[in-house]
Amino acid sequence: MPLVNIRITRDGVTAEQKARLIKGVTDLLVDVLGKNPATTMVLIDEVDTDNWGIGGETVTRRRQEKA
Secondary structure: OOEEEEEEEOOOOOHHHHHHHHHHHHHHHHHHHOOOHHHOEEEEEEEOHHHOEEOOEEHHHHHHHHO
8 A cells, every 4th residue: 555745835736736646646656566546545745835945944935035
């Protein structure tokens, strides 16, 4: 029973995009590893950019600096 956890920043990803990720990852595990899609779980965690850091600063701040 594989479990794949995808973490993305909360940036307005649509329900359709998340559904495509879930389907695509499931299909990949079936194709590559022969896993049963009925028991394959995919979780998507959306993280606020204030709670995601890169290089010692938040993603929110990094994006503000680039704007």
